[in-house]
Amino acid sequence: MGPLSPARSPNKHHINGKRKDFKYAIIGSPEKSSTPKKKRAFDSSAESTQTRLKTTLPENQKHFINGSGRLNGKPKINGAGPSSISEQRRSLPIWSARKSLIREIQAHDCVVILGETGSGKTTQIPQFIYEANICQEPLVIAVTQPRRVAATSLAARVSMEQGTPLGDRVGYSVRFDDKTSDETRIKFMTDGMLDRELLGDPMLSRYGVIIVDEAHERTLRTDLLLTSLKTILSTRNFSSHKEDKGKRKELPPLKVIIMSATLDAQRFSDFLNGAKILYVKGRQHPVKVLHTAEAxxxxxxxALQTFFQIHTERPAGDVLIFLPGQEEIESLTSSIESLAEQIPPEGMQVLVCPMYAALPPTIQAKVFGRTPSNTRKVVLATNIAETSITIPGVKYVIDTGLCKEKRYFPRGRGSGVDALLVQAISKSSALQRTGRAGREGEGWCFRLYTELAYSTQFAEAAVPEIQRCNLTHAILQMKCLGQNPEVADFMDAPSQET
Incomplete structure (x- = not known):
C-alpha cells in the first residue's frame, strides 16, 4: 500500500436494496469458539470456520505503581457510570497512581510517562501538578500537542474539570487563536507555538513545567522542541543550584515530562540522559479484529458499505472511521447522510460527525457530545483520533489503513518541494486505532486491508518528520536561536536529502 490517488466518489445505493457484502478474514484460532454456530455478517465466506477472534493489542510488560505503591495494580472502577466531574476523574485508571506520580515528578527533573490509551494521562497529569503546587505561581504549566484540535478540546475539558471558565485558570494557545489570561496556570498549546516562543525567550523562563504530549508522533516541531528542552534543562537546573556571582539572573528550575502512548519510552529516556520511565496502565477491553479477504x-x-453493514446488523454503539484527510471525510459524510435519509422514522437514525483540523471548534465539539436516543453516531476522523483525543461511546472502528504524510522531494529527484501523500499507516498506528474500540467495553475493528498487507507492507513505526520533510524553516529557526544544526543533538539525525 504505497501512495494512492484519491478514491472515487462512493456510488449511491439503497440500504434495503442489493449490495455487496465484504468478505473478512478472521484472525485467531478455530479452537474454543465463543460465538454461536451461525453465519456472521463478516465471515470470510459462508462456509468459513467459526473462530474465536483475538485482540491484537499488546499487553505492556511493565505497569506503573498504583496509589498503594504496589506493582501492576489495577484501579477499581465502579460498576455504575460516574455522574459528577469529581467521580469521573476518580474513575480514570491514572487516579490510583496519583500520589506515586506526584512523588516521582517532584523527585526528578525529567520523566518519561508511557500511558496506555484511555488512562487519562493528558487531562489529569497537568491537574495533579497544579493541585500539588509543583509548579509555583507565577510559573505556568505548558502542555504541548501536535494538533490544534487536541489543544483546544483538551483545554475545554480540563477547564470544566477545574470548574473555571476557559481562559482563566486553564487556557490554550494555537495559531491565530489565544484563550489565555494573566491568571492562566495550565496552558495547552501546539508544539509549534512553544517553538515560536523560544525566539523571544530562549530559556522559556515563564514555564515551570513543560509537558510534551503525543511525543511518539515525532513531528518536526516536537523533535526541535526536544532538542531545545534538553539544553534548557541543563542550563536552568544547573544555574538554579549553583551561584553565578551575579553574572546571570537566576532562572527557576524546570521540569520536563514526555508522554507517549506507544512502546518507545526507552528511546526518549536515552535521549534525555536516562530520564526515569513511568508506566500507567489504561482501561482496555478486548477488541476483535477482522481484515478484508481482498484488497x-x-x-x-x-468504508461506506462497512458502516451500513454495522448499522443494519450490529448492536448499538458508535462508529469511528479513520480516513486520510478532509477531502475524503467530506465525501464520505455526504454519502452517509444521503443514504441515512432513507432510514424510516422508527429505525435507528444516524448522526454524522466529521473531525479534522480545519473545522470550527463548535462543530468539533459535537463529536464529544452525548449521542441522542435511537441514534448511532459515526465519527469520521483523521489520525488525530488515534491518541490525541478520546471519543466516548465508540464500539466499532473502521480503519482504512491510510493517512496523509508530508514528504520532501529534492530537486535532484523531483520538484524540490513538499508533497502531501496518502500512505499506508504503521503497525503502531494500526494498533492505536484498534484500541479506540475497546475503551468502554468489548469492541470490533474492521480493517479495510488484508492481513498479508498488514504483516508485509506496514512499517513497525512511522518515519520521523525530521527525516522526510524540508528542514529549511527549522534550520533558520535554529540559527536565530544561536544553535548550529550541523552539531545539534537531535533524537534522530536528519536525512541528508532534506
Whole structure:
C-alpha cells in the first residue's frame, strides 16, 4: 500500500436494496469458539470456520505503581457510570497512581510517562501538578500537542474539570487563536507555538513545567522542541543550584515530562540522559479484529458499505472511521447522510460527525457530545483520533489503513518541494486505532486491508518528520536561536536529502 490517488466518489445505493457484502478474514484460532454456530455478517465466506477472534493489542510488560505503591495494580472502577466531574476523574485508571506520580515528578527533573490509551494521562497529569503546587505561581504549566484540535478540546475539558471558565485558570494557545489570561496556570498549546516562543525567550523562563504530549508522533516541531528542552534543562537546573556571582539572573528550575502512548519510552529516556520511565496502565477491553479477504480499490466505498453493514446488523454503539484527510471525510459524510435519509422514522437514525483540523471548534465539539436516543453516531476522523483525543461511546472502528504524510522531494529527484501523500499507516498506528474500540467495553475493528498487507507492507513505526520533510524553516529557526544544526543533538539525525 504505497501512495494512492484519491478514491472515487462512493456510488449511491439503497440500504434495503442489493449490495455487496465484504468478505473478512478472521484472525485467531478455530479452537474454543465463543460465538454461536451461525453465519456472521463478516465471515470470510459462508462456509468459513467459526473462530474465536483475538485482540491484537499488546499487553505492556511493565505497569506503573498504583496509589498503594504496589506493582501492576489495577484501579477499581465502579460498576455504575460516574455522574459528577469529581467521580469521573476518580474513575480514570491514572487516579490510583496519583500520589506515586506526584512523588516521582517532584523527585526528578525529567520523566518519561508511557500511558496506555484511555488512562487519562493528558487531562489529569497537568491537574495533579497544579493541585500539588509543583509548579509555583507565577510559573505556568505548558502542555504541548501536535494538533490544534487536541489543544483546544483538551483545554475545554480540563477547564470544566477545574470548574473555571476557559481562559482563566486553564487556557490554550494555537495559531491565530489565544484563550489565555494573566491568571492562566495550565496552558495547552501546539508544539509549534512553544517553538515560536523560544525566539523571544530562549530559556522559556515563564514555564515551570513543560509537558510534551503525543511525543511518539515525532513531528518536526516536537523533535526541535526536544532538542531545545534538553539544553534548557541543563542550563536552568544547573544555574538554579549553583551561584553565578551575579553574572546571570537566576532562572527557576524546570521540569520536563514526555508522554507517549506507544512502546518507545526507552528511546526518549536515552535521549534525555536516562530520564526515569513511568508506566500507567489504561482501561482496555478486548477488541476483535477482522481484515478484508481482498484488497479494496476504493476505500471510501468500502468504508461506506462497512458502516451500513454495522448499522443494519450490529448492536448499538458508535462508529469511528479513520480516513486520510478532509477531502475524503467530506465525501464520505455526504454519502452517509444521503443514504441515512432513507432510514424510516422508527429505525435507528444516524448522526454524522466529521473531525479534522480545519473545522470550527463548535462543530468539533459535537463529536464529544452525548449521542441522542435511537441514534448511532459515526465519527469520521483523521489520525488525530488515534491518541490525541478520546471519543466516548465508540464500539466499532473502521480503519482504512491510510493517512496523509508530508514528504520532501529534492530537486535532484523531483520538484524540490513538499508533497502531501496518502500512505499506508504503521503497525503502531494500526494498533492505536484498534484500541479506540475497546475503551468502554468489548469492541470490533474492521480493517479495510488484508492481513498479508498488514504483516508485509506496514512499517513497525512511522518515519520521523525530521527525516522526510524540508528542514529549511527549522534550520533558520535554529540559527536565530544561536544553535548550529550541523552539531545539534537531535533524537534522530536528519536525512541528508532534506
Amino acid at each position: 479494496q480499490k476504493d476505500y471510501i466505498e468500502a
